[in-house]
Amino acid sequence: MEIFKNIGKIPFEGSQSKNPLAFRYYDAEKLVLGKPMKEQLNFAMAWWHNLCATGTDMFGPGTADKSFGATIGTMEHAKAKVDAGFEFMSKLGIEYFCFHDVDLIPEAADINETNSRLDEISDYILEKMKATGIKCLWGTANMFSNPRFMNGAGSSNSADVFCFAAAQIKKALDLTVKFGGEGYVFWGGREGYETLLNTDVKFEQENIARLMHLAVDYGRSIGFKGDFFIEPKPKEPMKHQYDFDAATAIGFLRQYGLDKDFKMNIEANHATLAGHTFQHDLRISAINGMLGSVDANTGDAQLGWDTDEFPYSVYDTTMAMYEILKAGGLKHGGLNFDAKNRRPSYTYEDMFEGFILGMDTFALGLIKAAALIEDGRLDEFVKDRYSSYTTGIGAKIRSGETTLVELAAKAAELKTPALPGSGRQERLESIVNQVLFNGAN
Numbered sequence: 001m002e003i004f005k006n007i008g009k010i011p012f013e014g015s016q017s018k019n020p021l022a023f024r025y026y027d028a029e030k031l032v033l034g035k036p037m038k039e040q041l042n043f044a045m046a047w048w049h050n051l052c053a054t055g056t057d058m059f060g061p062g063t064a065d066k067s068f069g070a071t072i073g074t075m076e077h078a079k080a081k082v083d084a085g086f087e088f089m090s091k092l093g094i095e096y097f098c099f100h101d102v103d104l105i106p107e108a109a110d111i112n113e114t115n116s117r118l119d120e121i122s123d124y125i126l127e128k129m130k131a132t133g134i135k136c137l138w139g140t141a142n143m144f145s146n147p148r149f150m151n152g153a154g155s156s157n158s159a160d161v162f163c164f165a166a167a168q169i170k171k172a173l174d175l176t177v178k179f180g181g182e183g184y185v186f187w188g189g190r191e192g193y194e195t196l197l198n199t200d201v202k203f204e205q206e207n208i209a210r211l212m213h214l215a216v217d218y219g220r221s222i223g224f225k226g227d228f229f230i231e232p233k234p235k236e237p238m239k240h241q242y243d244f245d246a247a248t249a250i251g252f253l254r255q256y257g258l259d260k261d262f263k264m265n266i267e268a269n270h271a272t273l274a275g276h277t278f279q280h281d282l283r284i285s286a287i288n289g290m291l292g293s294v295d296a297n298t299g300d301a302q303l304g305w306d307t308d309e310f311p312y313s314v315y316d317t318t319m320a321m322y323e324i325l326k327a328g329g330l331k332h333g334g335l336n337f338d339a340k341n342r343r344p345s346y347t348y349e350d351m352f353e354g355f356i357l358g359m360d361t362f363a364l365g366l367i368k369a370a371a372l373i374e375d376g377r378l379d380e381f382v383k384d385r386y387s388s389y390t391t392g393i394g395a396k397i398r399s400g401e402t403t404l405v406e407l408a409a410k411a412a413e414l415k416t417p418a419l420p421g422s423g424r425q426e427r428l429e430s431i432v433n434q435v436l437f438n439g440a441n
C-alpha cells in the first residue's frame with residue numbers, strides 16, 4: 001500500500017526548476033571527479049528522525065503524524081514504518097539507512113520479548129532490502145533513552161545495567177550483520193557525568209573501553225568486517241560527555257588499544273557544540289586516519305543545543321566535502337541525514353523537502369569542493385606557506401637530523417628572523433567566494 005500517495009519519484013530537474021519536489025543539483029549518476037554523485041555522497045536515512053520523531057519537545061507534544069495508518073506502539077506500526085521508510089527512500093533515490101535497535105520496534109519490558117520483536121521486524125526489513133537494493137549503512141543500540149541508562153551504559157555504576165548494555169549491543173550487532181551493514185556506531189549519549197562529586201571518571205572510562213573491546217570481539221566473531229565508529233559529542237544530554245570531540249575520542253581509542261577497529265562518525269551539529277567547525281572535526285579525523293562516516297545536519301548559530309536541522313549552508317557543505325574528497329572519501333561510511341524537520345513543518349511534503357534540501361546542499365557542496373580542488377590555488381598556497389621546510393635547516397628539522405644546539409646556532413647567525421609570509425586569509429576567503437559564485441554576474 002502506497003503511503004506517500006501524492007508524491008512520486010523525485011526527479012532531477014536542474015538549477016532552474018521551481019518544483020519543490022525536485023532536485024536542482026543532486027543528479028545521482030552525474031560524474032564528479034570521475035565518480036557518480038551518489039557514490040561520492042552515499043546518502044542515508046536515519047530511521048529515528050524520519051520515521052519515529054513527531055516534533056515532541058519539552059513544551060508540547062508532536063505535531064507530525066507518523067502513525068502511517070497503524071496504531072502506535074504495535075508491531076503493525078513497526079511494519080508500517082518499514083513500508084513508509086522503503087517507499088520514502090525509493091522515491092528519493094536514497095540507498096542506505098541507519099537505525100537504533102529500538103527505532104525498529106516498540107521496546108518491551110522483558111528484553112527477551114524485545115529481541116523476538118527485533119527478529120520478526122528484521123526479517124521483514126531484509127525482504128524489503130532484497131526487493132529494493134537498499135542497504136544498511138550502520139546500526140547502533142539506543143543506550144540512553146531507557147531509564148536504566150540514567151547513569152550511562154558502559155559507564156553505569158550498576159553492573160546489571162552494564163549487562164543490559166552488552167545484551168543490546170550484541171543484538172544490534174547481530175542485526176547489523178544480518179543487514180550487511182557497513183558500520184556500527186557508539187554514540188555515548190549518557191557516557192559522561194553530571195558532577196564529579198559522585199563520579200570515578202577513570203573507572204567509568206575503563207569500563208566503556210572494556211565494553212567496546214567486548215563488542216569488537218563479538219562483532220568480528222560473527223563476521224562483521226566493517227568499521228566501528230565513535231560519534232563524538234561534548235554535551236547534551238549529559239553536562240559533560242567523555243567523547244567531547246574527535247581529538248578526545250581518538251586519544252581515548254589509542255589509550256585503550258581500540259584504534260585499529262574504530263573510526264569517527266562526525267556529526268556537524270556535535271562539532272559546533274564542541275566549539276569547533278564541522279570542517280575542523282573532519283580534518284582532525286582525516287589526518288589521524290580516522291575519518292569514518294558523517295552525520296549530515298547543522299545546528300543553529302544562535303542556539304546552544306543540538307537542533308539537528310537539515311543542512312542548508314553551501315559554504316559549510318563545500319568545506320566538508322573538501323575535507324572528505326581530500327581524505328579519499330568515506331570507505332565504510334556515508335552521509336547520514338541525522339536531521340529532522342522543524343516542529344511547524346509537519347506534513348509528508350516537509351519530510352521529502354527536508355531531504356531534498358539536504359541532498360541538494362551536499363550535491364552543491366560536492367560540486368564546489370571539486371571545483372576548489374581543481375582550481376588548486378588553496379592547495380598551492382598552503383604548500384608554499386611551509387616551503388621554508390623544504391631546504392636547508394627546515395629540511396633538517398623535518399627529517400629529524402638536527403639538534404637544539406644547531407638550531408640555536410642558526411638563530412644566532414640570523415640574529416633576527418624575517419617575518420613569516422602573510423597568511424592571506426582575506427585573499428583565500430575571496431577565492432572560495434569566487435569558486436562558489438562564479439557565473440553569478
Ligand code: XLS
Nearest residue numbers: 140187231267295306338
Ligand atoms: C544524538 C546522536 C544520535 C546518534 C546515534 O545526538 O546524534 O542520534 O547519531 O545514537
Ligand code: CA
Nearest residue numbers: 231267295338
Ligand atoms: Ca548523530
Ligand code: CA
Nearest residue numbers: 267269306308
Ligand atoms: Ca545531533
